[in-house]
Amino acid sequence: MSPRHWAATAARLLLSALLxxxxxVSGYLAWHHDNKLYGDATAKLANCPHTETVDCDVxxxxxxxxxxxxxxxxxxxxTYLLVLVLTWADRSRSTALAYAFSIGVLATLLSGFLFYISKTQIGFLCLWCMRLYAVNVSIPILASVAARRSPLALxxxxxxxxxxxxxxxxWALGFFVVALGVTVAAQKGYRSWLEKTTAREIERIESEGGPTVPAIPQDPSGRTPAPGPADESGVPAPVPAPTQKGGTADGGDPPISRALAPRPRRGELAPLPGLLRPVTLFASAPAAEAPSGAAPPAGAPPGPAPPARQEAPAAEPPAPPAVPPPAAPYHLAGPLRRVSGGRSGMKSEPFxxxxRxxxxxxxxxxxWAxxxxxxESALMEWTxxxxxxxxxxxxYAVSGRRRDxxxxxxxxxFSMMDQPVDLPLLVDDDFKVSNALNVADVPNVALFDARGALVIAKIKHRRQMLVVQPANATAEEIVKKLSAGGDVPTIQRMFPYYPATELYGxxxxxxxLKKFNSNQSFxxxxxxxxxxxxxxxxxxxxCAHCQVEIPHLVAWLKEHPGKIEVVSVTHIKAERxxxxxxxxxxxxxxxxxGISWVVLEDPDRAVEELYGTVSTPTLYFIDPDGTVQDAWFYAHEHGFDQAMAKELARVVPTGATCRGSEPRSxxxxxxxxxxxxxxxxxxxxxxDRPTLxxxxxxxxxxxxxxxxxxxxxxDGVEKEAGGRLILVSVENENARPQIQGFQKRVGSDLRSYHAPAGGIAxxxxxxxxxxxxxxxxxxGAVLDSWQGEQKWDDAAFRERVRSRLKNSGA
Structure with missing residues (x-):
């Protein structure tokens, strides 16, 4: 066999493998497309990083x-089936390969057009699509080698x-038409099945009152807690709880985010995909550099590093609402310490x-954290x-504690929350107990019955609805029943609680805030x-769920101009x-x-916190009188237009004056x-104003x-942000000469106070x-805090602090 013949056979084999x-790949992309748009919106394309230039899902x-x-x-x-058949048809002649070559040329031209569209119209590239582009480019090259003819001849x-x-x-055209018909029929049938399955799932969820989330850890006995995520060493990493920010801390995305409230919603439940989306609930800022600080002259330990944002687990298909409680008491995953303190120092002892x-x-x-x-508000309301x-x-009040x-x-x-003197404060070192109970996403209330069995671990609010038999009940009803000696089986599921619902009415x-990529305030x-x-x-x-909702809104606004004003708020993560x-x-x-509405940056999530937003996307509907009438916590797979029509009928002007919100404890x-x-x-x-x-x-x-x-x-914050800065030296009453000497050395008038006494001191x-x-x-309401030395000259940090001062809700 001649070398040319070997090369032709090898080209056929390689082309067949690529096809x-x-x-x-094409089947995988078609599956993802239909699932993402008509079924489960959580469907994602694997092995495709999300960068400023790449987003396969979009x-x-x-x-x-x-x-x-x-x-x-x-x-x-x-197309690939036809080329595959042509590759091996009539091997004694080059006619079939000439057709394959020409199809490859057309496919290559189409690939170039789609690449141009991705770059200029969509704004992102798709790595999976580029794999198909590579296959398309290979077709004319390998077909030419297999045919042993020049491209022009073919x-x-x-x-x-x-x-x-x-x-x-x-014959080739007939084969393509039949293959295309079978492919389209299969795709349409699969899409129809997806839509019917999704509709049945939505109907089932709505008939049960809405989506639910887990209320207990995987093992309610506590004897075999599931390990946390492992680090590079393979050792399970503890799940940290939210804490104060420090240094250059910057938030991640919420989800999940998240739509049923602890009381009936004013609006309709947004349609959900066949499998409910995961939601980010009660999340905090991710880890950042530990802030530097100093203790009395003996030395200065490092400040705390904010932890990773916590994500709630995805809502799952309903499980049996309750199971008989374990006979033995729950087994705690680790020891706890009781701490207390005073001006003279701290006291810590094993508990x-x-x-108990x-x-x-x-x-x-x-x-709490x-x-x-x-x-903090939850602790003050529950006690x-x-x-x-x-x-x-x-x-017992329980706070996790990191090693730093x-x-x-x-x-x-804890002391600034004016809790009863006999309420024990327990510290959970390294979050061992919190991780086993899956309660690091504070706030959470865990209840144990008189036999010591875990009843529920993740109550967020007193009015949160829990899935129990014979009828669902609020968390406070379950608490009262247990207090009265009632028997409550272990509760497995509950309805999500959204703090934003407290704004209704x-x-x-x-x-x-400043507009995105601008210094212009809005x-x-x-x-x-x-x-x-x-x-x-x-x-x-x-946010994957935002990527479902935003295109619906863009299309709706184009079809319904002048119906509603849109203002959006986003948090831009720090460059890393x-x-x-x-x-x-x-x-x-x-x-x-093609987003044309106002996009504002929330640098320190101050506005997010002001509205009680714990997930993305969250959409608030505000009537012309300024009253919050409803909110959506889920993206819409279907029925966006119908849902918008219902909301527009609700947010009509009434001429009534809206009611202010009660200050949060x-x-x-x-x-x-x-x-x-x-x-x-x-x-x-x-x-007398927001003060640092x-x-x-x-x-x-x-x-x-x-x-x-x-x-x-x-100097800037007191002139521009309407705030105030007060320096307080922690030194005693005799420190005035030292402060004056310090002022001379630094050459500035500190206007510092000193010797704090009474109250928290x-x-x-x-x-x-x-x-x-x-x-x-x-x-005296504490609105935020920063531990350790801060970069007050850093523009990004200054902007975060200014945003807090302006939007603190004080």
Whole structure:
């Protein structure tokens, strides 16, 4: 056999292998397209990183991804089948390979066109699509080698046959038509099955009251807790709880995000895919550099590093609502410590909570985290409820603790919440107990019955609905039943709770943010100035569920101009080495979707927190009078137009004045200080606006390093942001000469107060870590905090602090 013959055979074999691979890729893309748009929106293409230039999901679900109702990728199936047959047909002649060559040329031209569309119209590339482009380019090359003819000869042969339509060409066309018909029929049948399955699933979910989420860990006995995610060493990593921010902390995406509230929704449940989407609930900022700080001269331990954003597990198909509780008491995964403190220092001792389980009294654990306002509010609301309405319970407040955290940080926040003196504060080192119970996504309340069996672990709110027999009940009803000695089987499922529902019927909070990629400020006054209703959207360009909802909204607005005003809020993650730029990804997404509405940046998630948003997408519907009438927490697979019609009928002007929201309960800072003039004044008399209270000391090296940039920031924030900065030295009453000497050395008038006394100063040694800064509202409400030395000259950090000052909700 001659070398040319060997080369031709090898080309046929290689082309066949590529075509077989192309058939698999095209089928995979068609499956993803139909599932993403008509079935399960969580379907994703594997091995395709999301960067500022690559997004397979967006490309494969864009308007360009379909032709006449059929996924573009599906057309590759009959094409590749025909080329595969032509590759091995009539091997003694080159006619069939000439047809294969010409088909490959057309496929290559189409690939170039689709690549151009991806770059210029969609804004992203699809790596899976480019694999098909590579197959298409290989067809004419390998067909030419297999035919042992020049490309021009093969193309000329095809053009000549197109003039006479010989039998071979007619056969090839007939094969393609039949293969195309079978492919389209199969695709249409699969899509129809998806739609019917999704409709049945939606009907089932709605008949059961809406989607539910797990209420207990996988093992309710606690004896074999599931391991956490492993790090590179293979050791399971603990799941951290939300905490205060520090340094350059910056948030990740929520989901999930998340739509049933603890009370009946005003709006309709948004249609859901066949398998419910995962949602991000009660998430916090991800890990960042540990802030530097100083303790008294003995040394300065590092400050806490904020943890990764927590994500709630995906909602699952309903399980049996309750199972008989285990006979033995729940087995706690680790030891706990009880901490308390005072001005003279901290006290820590082991606490045997395990011995309290199964001793004839029900037990409640309120899991919270210092600095996370939702969990602090929950602790302050649950404690009096247990005392007044469920007094049979033993109640404990539990906070997880990372190794870089100090007990004083937890105790300080706890003490500022004015809890009963006999409420024990337990510390869960390394989150061993929290991880086993799956409650690190605070707030959570875990209930154990009088026998010590775990009843439920993840209650978010008293009015949250739980799935129990014979009828669903609120969390507070279950608590009262257990307190009265009732028997409650282990509760496996519950309905999600969304803090945003507390805004229904109340004024939409106003805020001021900068427009995306701009220094131009935009103030949302809580209502539209045009008299139209307003849709306020919290979203992210990298949120898969937002990518389902946003295209529907863009299309709807084009068809219904002038019906509603849209304002959107997004959080842009900080730039990180070797990671795609979230800002560039967002830029590309805005361009590819043709988004024309206002897009605002929420640099420190202050507005997100102001609205109680815990997931993306979240869409608020605000009537022309400024009242929040409804919210969506899920993206729509189907029925977007019908859902919008119902919302527009609801958000009509009434002329009524909206009701303001009640201030959220939380920590309050209270003490008195000596002023520069030597007179003692209360903190409340100094805080008449959002105020930064900065603790420092003359002996603190990080404080001295930080103060120059902080003082520069003070000048700007008091003029531009309408805030105030107060310096408080944690040194005693005799420190005035040291402070004056320090001022001379730095050459600045610090206007510093010192010697805090009374209030929180009697409950904790305020010098436990300096520097640290608190954002305080009128009345002493703690709105935010930053542990350790901060980069006050860093533009991004300054913008985050300014946003907090302007949008604190004080």
């Amino acid at each position: 077989a691979g192309g058939l698999g 490309v494969n679900t864009s308007p360009w991804s379909e032709l006449m109702g059929v996924p573009i990728a599906a057309y590759a199936v009959p 193309l000329g042969r095809t053009l000549a046959d197109l003039r006479s339509w010989p039998r071979g060409l007619r 045997d909570l395990q011995s 389980l199964g001793k004839g009294k029900p037990l409640a654990l309120i899991f 210092p600095g996370y306002r939702q969990s 009096p409820f247990f005392r007044g309405s469920a007094s049979a319970f033993e109640v 955290q100090k007990d004083e940080e937890i105790w300080e926040n 109340k004024c939409a909070p106003s805020f001021t 103030t949302f006054a809580g209502r539209s100035s045009s008299g139209l209703p307003t849709m306020l959207i919290f979203w992210s360009s990298t 080495p070797n990671e795609p730029s979230h800002r560039k990804v967002t830029e590309a997404y805005l361009r590819s979707q 939380g920590p309050r800072m209270d003490f008195s200080v000596l002023g520069p003039d030597g007179r003692r004044v209360g903190l409340d008399s100094l805080v 209270v900065h603790f420092w000391a003359t002996w603190c090296v990080p404080c001295a390093r930080e103060l120059p940039s902080l003082l520069r920031f003070r 009697e409950k904790v040694d305020l010098s436990y870590r300096v520097p640290r800064t608190y954002l305080i509202g009128p009345g």
